[in-house]
Amino acid sequence: MAVQTSGRSVYDDDFDEEDGPTVFKRSKPTAKQNPLNSEVNKLSSQRRDGQSGRQVSGIPSSNGQNLSSQKGKMVTSNKASPVKSPAASPKASTSSVKASPEKSPVANSRKLSMSDGHAKHSSEQKLSRSIKEEMYSAENNDSEDSEDDKPLSARLKGNSNPAHKGIGKPIPTTSLPTVSKNAAKKYSEDSDDEVPLSSRFPFKSNVGTPNSKSYESEEKKPLASKIQQNGSTLRDKQHKSSMVIGKRPLDTANSSDQSSVKKTKLSDTSTTVKIKQVSVKAELKTDDDDDHIPIAQRIKKPSASGNKSSSTKQKPVKVASSSFKKTTQKSKKAVKNSKYIKSTKMSPSAGDGQKKWTTLVHNGVIFPPPYKPHGVKMRYSGKPVDLNPDQEEVATMFAVMKDTDYMQKDKFKENFWTDWRKLLGKNHVIQSLEKCDFTPIYDWCQQEKEKKKQMSTEEKKAVKEEKLNQEEKYMWAIVDGVKEKVGNFRVEPPGLFRGRGEHPKMGKLKKRIRPRDITINIGKDAPIPECPIPGESWKEVRHDNTVTWLAFWNDPINPKEFKYVFLAASSTLKGQSDKEKYEKARMLKDYIENIRAAYTKNFTSKDVMKRQIAVATYLIDKLALRAGNEKDDDEADTVGCCTLKVENVKAVAPNTLEFNFLGKDSIRYENKVEVELPVYKAIIQFQAGKKGSDDLFDQLDTSKLNAHLKELMPGLTAKVFRTYNASITLDEMLNIETKDGDVAEKIVVYQHANKEVAIICNHQRSVSKSHSQQMSRLNEKISELQGLLKELKTDLDRAKKGKPPLKNADGKRRNLAPEAIEKKIAQTNTKIEKMVRDMKTKEDLKTVALGTSKINYLDPRITVAWCKRHEVPIEKIFNKSLLAKFAWAMDVDPDFRF
DNA sequence: CATAAGACTTGCAGATACACGT
DNA sequence: ACGTGTATCTGCAAGTCTTATG
Numbered sequence: 001m002a003v004q005t006s007g008r009s010v011y012d013d014d015f016d017e018e019d020g021p022t023v024f025k026r027s028k029p030t031a032k033q034n035p036l037n038s039e040v041n042k043l044s045s046q047r048r049d050g051q052s053g054r055q056v057s058g059i060p061s062s063n064g065q066n067l068s069s070q071k072g073k074m075v076t077s078n079k080a081s082p083v084k085s086p087a088a089s090p091k092a093s094t095s096s097v098k099a100s101p102e103k104s105p106v107a108n109s110r111k112l113s114m115s116d117g118h119a120k121h122s123s124e125q126k127l128s129r130s131i132k133e134e135m136y137s138a139e140n141n142d143s144e145d146s147e148d149d150k151p152l153s154a155r156l157k158g159n160s161n162p163a164h165k166g167i168g169k170p171i172p173t174t175s176l177p178t179v180s181k182n183a184a185k186k187y188s189e190d191s192d193d194e195v196p197l198s199s200r201f202p203f204k205s206n207v208g209t210p211n212s213k214s215y216e217s218e219e220k221k222p223l224a225s226k227i228q229q230n231g232s233t234l235r236d237k238q239h240k241s242s243m244v245i246g247k248r249p250l251d252t253a254n255s256s257d258q259s260s261v262k263k264t265k266l267s268d269t270s271t272t273v274k275i276k277q278v279s280v281k282a283e284l285k286t287d288d289d290d291d292h293i294p295i296a297q298r299i300k301k302p303s304a305s306g307n308k309s310s311s312t313k314q315k316p317v318k319v320a321s322s323s324f325k326k327t328t329q330k331s332k333k334a335v336k337n338s339k340y341i342k343s344t345k346m347s348p349s350a351g352d353g354q355k356k357w358t359t360l361v362h363n364g365v366i367f368p369p370p371y372k373p374h375g376v377k378m379r380y381s382g383k384p385v386d387l388n389p390d391q392e393e394v395a396t397m398f399a400v401m402k403d404t405d406y407m408q409k410d411k412f413k414e415n416f417w418t419d420w421r422k423l424l425g426k427n428h429v430i431q432s433l434e435k436c437d438f439t440p441i442y443d444w445c446q447q448e449k450e451k452k453k454q455m456s457t458e459e460k461k462a463v464k465e466e467k468l469n470q471e472e473k474y475m476w477a478i479v480d481g482v483k484e485k486v487g488n489f490r491v492e493p494p495g496l497f498r499g500r501g502e503h504p505k506m507g508k509l510k511k512r513i514r515p516r517d518i519t520i521n522i523g524k525d526a527p528i529p530e531c532p533i534p535g536e537s538w539k540e541v542r543h544d545n546t547v548t549w550l551a552f553w554n555d556p557i558n559p560k561e562f563k564y565v566f567l568a569a570s571s572t573l574k575g576q577s578d579k580e581k582y583e584k585a586r587m588l589k590d591y592i593e594n595i596r597a598a599y600t601k602n603f604t605s606k607d608v609m610k611r612q613i614a615v616a617t618y619l620i621d622k623l624a625l626r627a628g629n630e631k632d633d634d635e636a637d638t639v640g641c642c643t644l645k646v647e648n649v650k651a652v653a654p655n656t657l658e659f660n661f662l663g664k665d666s667i668r669y670e671n672k673v674e675v676e677l678p679v680y681k682a683i684i685q686f687q688a689g690k691k692g693s694d695d696l697f698d699q700l701d702t703s704k705l706n707a708h709l710k711e712l713m714p715g716l717t718a719k720v721f722r723t724y725n726a727s728i729t730l731d732e733m734l735n736i737e738t739k740d741g742d743v744a745e746k747i748v749v750y751q752h753a754n755k756e757v758a759i760i761c762n763h764q765r766s767v768s769k770s771h772s773q774q775m776s777r778l779n780e781k782i783s784e785l786q787g788l789l790k791e792l793k794t795d796l797d798r799a800k801k802g803k804p805p806l807k808n809a810d811g812k813r814r815n816l817a818p819e820a821i822e823k824k825i826a827q828t829n830t831k832i833e834k835m836v837r838d839m840k841t842k843e844d845l846k847t848v849a850l851g852t853s854k855i856n857y858l859d860p861r862i863t864v865a866w867c868k869r870h871e872v873p874i875e876k877i878f879n880k881s882l883l884a885k886f887a888w889a890m891d892v893d894p895d896f897r898f
Numbered sequence: 899c900a901t902a903a904g905a906c907t908t909g910c911a912g913a914t915a916c917a918c919g920t
Numbered sequence: 921a922c923g924t925g926t927a928t929c930t931g932c933a934a935g936t937c938t939t940a941t942g
Contacts, residue, residue, distance in 0.1 A: 492932070500910075500933065547905065555933095562904070563932080577906085626908095627936065635934080664935055665910055703900090706937070719907085719936060765910070774925075849910075851928090856908055879928065 354546035356573065360522055362477035362486065362550050364529030364538075365565055366470070367513070368493035376444040379437040380430050391423050392441075394509055397496045399438035400445050406498065406506060415507035416496060477550060477567060485568035486550065491518070497557045501636040501666025510556050515539075517553040548573055558634070570884035579888050582859040584715050585723035586898060591713040592724070596621065598712065603678035609699040613708050615682045616641050616697055620721050623673065624760050626664060627702040627718035638662045641718070642702050647692030655680040667764050726757045726857035731898035734866045746872050750863070755845065757853045765849040778839050785832050789825060796821040854878075860886035861896050868894035 371393045377384035378395055387395060398416055406412040417433045424430055455463070474489040494512040497505055515536040520529060524543045531537050539553075551565040567573050588595075595617070602614030619625050620641050628640020639648060639661050648661035652672075657680065659671045675683075686696050702718065709716040733753035738746055768774075795805040799818045816824075860878070864886070867874045878886060 488931075490931085498911095498933080503933090549905075552905090557933095560903075564905070566906075581907085629936065631935095638934085640935085664908080665933075667910080702936075703938095717937065763909080768925090770925080852909055881929075 356548050357523075357545050358480050359525065360477065360479055360545065360550070361526040362522060362529065363473045364520055364532070365489050365491050365518065365551050366474045367491050367515075367532055371494075374441075374444060376441050378439075378441050381435045382437070384440075385429055391420070393494070394420050394423055394496075395436075395438060396441050396445065397494070397509075399441035401496065402438065402442045406496075409506065411502070411504065412496075412507035415505060416509070419507075419509035479567065479571070479573060482572065484571040484573070487566045487568040489550075489565060491553070492563060499636060501638060501662060503636040504634050505557055508557055513553050513556070518551055519553070520551050521547065521549055570881070570887065572888075575885070575888040578885070581723060582727065582861070585720050585727055585859070588713060588716065588720050588724045589728065589898070591716070592621075595712050600676070600678075603676070603682055609704070611682055612686065612697045612700045613705060615679055615686070616700055616705055617709070618675075618679055620718050621725070622675075623659070623671065624722050624725050624762070625669075626722070627705065629702050636662075636666055638664060638666055640664070640702075642697055642700050642705055644696040645692065646687045646690045646694050646696050649683060649687070649696060651680060651684050651687070657683060663762065667762065669762050722761060723857055723859075726761060726853055727859040727862060727898045729757050729760060730754070730858050731862045734862065735897070738866070738870055743872050743876065746870050747876055750866070750872075750877055751850070754850045754854060754858070755848055757858060758848050758850050761853055761857060763849040763852040764847050767846050771846055775839065775843065778835060778842075782832060782835050782839075785828055785835070789828050789832070792821055792825045792828065796825065854882065855885070859898055860889035861892040862898050864889050864892050865894050865896035868892075 371389060373389040373392055374396070375392075377386065378399070379385065398420070401407060413433055420433075421428075421430075430436060471489070475486055477484050477486050491513045492510070495510050497503075497508045497510050499506040515531045515533050516539050518538055519540040519542060520538050521542045521544055522528060523545075528538075528541055549564040549566055552562045555561040555563050569575075569578075599614040599617045599621075602610050603618070605611045605614065620627070626640035628642035628644065630643065631638065639645060640663060644661060648659060650658040650660070652658055655677050656672055656674050659669055659673070661669055663669045683696070686698070690696075690698075706717045709718065709720075730753050733756060734750065737749045737753070739749075791806075795816070796818055798805055799816065799821055805816075860882075863877055864874060866872070867877060874883065874890075883890075
């Protein structure tokens, strides 16, 4: 890759040297907006949001305080199905393409979800897409290295008008003719393959059909979104209106720190000492030899091969002999895979085997302070009891949980009692938990908390500084000569296990971790961190550079499992794999059409397992379900796709499926979806003759499913669909809904898209304790304003007639000119409208968590590119930690599309 | 092959920091 | 200056997926 030598990108400059928000300016102020947008916008006005109440009463699903009661109030049952999909109206592209004669059963089955009749993509597009598929690896290299890593300034000079790129690369996903340069390039360069297309893609002809019109446009979204279009069942809680989410602009003060995203390359690992001396902030800003080099390139430095990015680190995928190939894309796959292998071989990671780093220096982990007995006596049968420090410690853990929901759970108390009793001993005075009164300890803890709160600012600051001082040395590691933040260097303190949902182990004592429990992983030549507790030593010291963890210990609750210390999300190591994740999801984009066609075909396969795989894949794709691994009995009883029980899905004629189950973290997934008839029928078949608690997919588990997926695309697994659907949704929504307007309006568009994704992924949060209170407070304010409005109107009437204003209860009003009153009225109206909007937004988002998708599912390059295109300061969308985490994405081409 | 072990990502909640209106 | 509400950060639980093992 051409290393960018000429200096920083525009972005970098802003980042480093300015305090103000970073605005991605285009060199040409023109072409800010895709010309198509205006048309597309119409579509957007038809969209409705899903509604958000997804939790169900009575389900003890979380451990938050008062949660169950809150949840209980939420009656709404259908979960939203989000996005409808204006997003993909391929009209534009259609025009450039001729209709193809393909016909496909698949397409037919999709009609259902395509009520708005989007045009489909032409066969030509499909073909070129297929070609692209084969060339994936080549493309990757191109896109990652040749373009993205160029300085922004350089890139901007080029063709910044998205419309220019239309040639050559069909983006099936959207109708926008926008095509990335990379893709176009790839297309032409990649035509190397001599094999006739027709033979390479026997499957093709099946895929698109005349009636697949909206198939393509629609297919990119989870079904849920589509269904909503006709979804009579769904509540229309929406507000296409863009609501102001009330997000505060990040303060510019932050930006000065942002250079933290840069890595400081140290000339050699022995510089550790120096590092330790510098304060964090100072360090962040210090000399950075590599500052001018984009992170993406720096990442690769350590690798001797200096090769182009390997967007996928996985090892070559074996070309399995699968039935799928036979039926569909045999030759294609073979070709693909071989290329894939080739490219992977050249990649640094492949060359180094599993090697994740070359040198690794760090200072180990920090332990929580030993327990300080407070001596406060709890009571047993009303009498004070003496406890030794160990017993007291555990009693205190229990005491402080007084007003959490766990206290209502018998399992929690039972588990706690079992473990505490072991400490007390059989013959202790305390013989039963019921007679225990922990309130003295509880009260004491509250007092302590209060004391802390009352400390003066200076005192607090001092305490903080002291803590920082102690921790500083643990906060950093040096990986291949680059100083990187460590994620969780603090060893977990002892406590009572707070499992989520109905976890069988809740309340058990999580014992204190000691050095002898901990295995350290560190570079061979690095000094071994000294054990912070005198007289003890680490369990083991390894030098394993095929893994990224710095330390681990066995989870005291489940000794078969481990707790790892990793680098922070902002590290290059994490950034790299994050990028690979998104590249894989982008790769899926090129395969998705065939994959969907294949599973659609298999809805009616005679082979039950195939049918189950098909339907499961469909659900994962359309509803963004998780894979659903098997779980042990000593874990909360939750499910994912492969572990769905018969009772979790209800088939309602003619073709609706009602899902209701507890997913990850015991979050309820509740959704009604209209599905293709074959899916509906298949589900009924799978349920036939089974009990409610039986597995719906009895022939299936995640390894079978993923093994199958891997035959369809290298590295494909179930979770890739979630990433793909989340990111593609964001990309499309942003590009369709962004209009000219001020930054605030654009941010609203972003948040709206973000929200849709969160709903698709079922990312929930519990309603804040004060939510209803806050709502009524807002209501009060609104009616106050409305009262004022009334008075103003009266005044206006009187003023027009030349009469003086009436006096009201609390005094008199000023005598104003009618114009002034009118102005006031307008202002008040605006204020009221804004408050109403805000309230709606607040109500709407009260159970939706936007953060998770932003952190884990949305390709940051979509966001960064959009910010560049629309001159939205990236800080308005990404906070400081996100900026650091996504450093690798910052110099993306403004024309980047997912 | 099935299962276990191992490694890494994803997810929610509570604590804490911070901005905003009064 | 202060309380309140929101945004962000942190902690750690709970997933996914790969690899090793018998």
